Amino acid sequence: MSDRPVVLETKNVVMRFGGLAAVNGFDIAVEQGRIVSLIGPNGAGKTTCFNIVTGFYRPTEGQVLFHGKDITGMKPHHVCAAGISRTFQNIRLFAGGSVLENVLVGCRVRQKAPWWMAPFPFPLYVREERQIREKALDLLAAVGLDKLAGEDATSLPYGAQRRLEIARALATEPSFLLLDEPAAGMNPQESSELMDFIRQIRDRFRLTILLIEHDMKVVMGISEHIWVLDYGVLIAQGNPQEIRSNPKVIEAYLGEEALQHA
Numbered sequence: 001m002s003d004r005p006v007v008l009e010t011k012n013v014v015m016r017f018g019g020l021a022a023v024n025g026f027d028i029a030v031e032q033g034r035i036v037s038l039i040g041p042n043g044a045g046k047t048t049c050f051n052i053v054t055g056f057y058r059p060t061e062g063q064v065l066f067h068g069k070d071i072t073g074m075k076p077h078h079v080c081a082a083g084i085s086r087t088f089q090n091i092r093l094f095a096g097g098s099v100l101e102n103v104l105v106g107c108r109v110r111q112k113a114p115w116w117m118a119p120f121p122f123p124l125y126v127r128e129e130r131q132i133r134e135k136a137l138d139l140l141a142a143v144g145l146d147k148l149a150g151e152d153a154t155s156l157p158y159g160a161q162r163r164l165e166i167a168r169a170l171a172t173e174p175s176f177l178l179l180d181e182p183a184a185g186m187n188p189q190e191s192s193e194l195m196d197f198i199r200q201i202r203d204r205f206r207l208t209i210l211l212i213e214h215d216m217k218v219v220m221g222i223s224e225h226i227w228v229l230d231y232g233v234l235i236a237q238g239n240p241q242e243i244r245s246n247p248k249v250i251e252a253y254l255g256e257e258a259l260q261h262a
């Protein structure tokens with residue numbers, strides 16, 4: 001442990017679906033400003049943990065604390081307003097919306113002017129609309145998509161859609177960002193660029209980042225700390241070097257061959 005404050009903590013979190021304990025005793029503590037990862041085989045319970053932290057699921061047992069405050073079972077939009085944002089394993093952009101519109105939706109989370117002002121030219125509303133638009137365009141520039149602002153979001157290449165999802169998440173002004181398999185479907189060049197990109201946004205937006213990722217080059221290259229889930233149970237945690245050489249992790253997930261390529 002370092003002297004950095006812990007921003008997100010889960011305490012003995014359990015999630016049962018009928019008879020299945022998808023997550024059983026999930027205890028993590030994430031320090032401010034870190035890039036950390038949650039890894040494990042398919043079906044290990046990783047996305048379920050994300051759904052619990054972001055309020056999509058209320059856990060059967062246990063607690064989620066954000067900056068020491070209990071957010072267990074809080075509704076997703078309240079979790080988002082508290083400063084936690086996420087992307088999804090299966091990209092979820094608004095079909096039919098432009099690239100810019102997708103980011104504007106994220107910006108609205110922080111909008112101050114009430115919704116009923118929209119049909120009228122109130123100065124407060126007009127000024128804020130202009131600021132929101134500028135902010136959305138800035139975010140698109142930060143992820144390299146400003147030139148495509150008017151395009152249909154779902155017509156973008158896969159890697160660009162992932163960056164757009166991140167821009168939309170950033171638009172909600174999070175301090176904590178969860179990325180669910182950001183490198184999925186990327187080639188080695190794209191995933192190497194993704195690592196630089198994740199570090200850049202961490203620094204620029206002063207984020208703490210938790211990712212789920214199967215690409216071991218990305219996980220080992222970017223993570224300061226890693227937790228490993230297997231059948232819903234945490235079987236290991238440590239830095240990349242410790243995880244790489246942990247016999248339990250090699251047996252349950254990594255395998256000798258994957259390690260040689262990571």
Ligand SMILES: Nc1ncnc2c1ncn2[C@@H]1O[C@H](COP(=O)(O)OP(=O)(O)OP(=O)(O)O)[C@@H](O)[C@H]1O
Pocket residue numbers: 017022040041042043044045046047048049089
């Ligand atoms: N809403 C649900 N209802 C019932 N079972 C569920 C539900 N969500 C997840 N599960 C089950 O919980 C277990 C963990 O699923 P989860 O998606 O969290 O795993 P994962 O580690 O994210 O897997 P992957 O790497 O394939 O995305 C699986 O057995 C899954 O079928």
